[in-house]
Amino acid sequence: MESTVNERVKMLRTKLDLSQNDFAQKLGSSLMTVSRWETGSKIIDKNLFRMNQVFGVSVEWLKNGVGELEIVPNENSSPQSWSEKAFDTIKKHNEHLEQEVQFLRDMLSNVTSKMSSANFNDAFGLVGILQNTTESVRAVA
Numbered sequence: 001m002e003s004t005v006n007e008r009v010k011m012l013r014t015k016l017d018l019s020q021n022d023f024a025q026k027l028g029s030s031l032m033t034v035s036r037w038e039t040g041s042k043i044i045d046k047n048l049f050r051m052n053q054v055f056g057v058s059v060e061w062l063k064n065g066v067g068e069l070e071i072v073p074n075e076n077s078s079p080q081s082w083s084e085k086a087f088d089t090i091k092k093h094n095e096h097l098e099q100e101v102q103f104l105r106d107m108l109s110n111v112t113s114k115m116s117s118a119n120f121n122d123a124f125g126l127v128g129i130l131q132n133t134t135e136s137v138r139a140v141a
Helices: 005-015 020-027 031-038 045-055 059-064 082-117 123-140
Strands: none
Touching (some): 020 031, 020 045, 045 059
């Protein structure tokens, strides 16, 4: 007996070893929508094309059962879901912030050491120490 598009979507999800929720998230859909797809609701072509983009599965196989279930990443495949991409972006941002914090720590440490050894009588002396410290820390970074 030939499988339906709904059964093929479930086969795809199962082969990918994804829960309905994970499958939905990767497609930018909802758990309820995926559940409906797998139980017989109509699946519009837009969603089949999205599965092709995200998982690299043939639209022809999904629609008509032509060929075998093969997951082949294509140039449009998205190996990461939007949430994974967002996490990576946040991680990179945090790494940048860590570098900034380290820069400020180095600068503060340098200022503190110069202040303890410096004898300054006015605000201009402190400004000079801060300017020199900033330049020396930036040169190291």
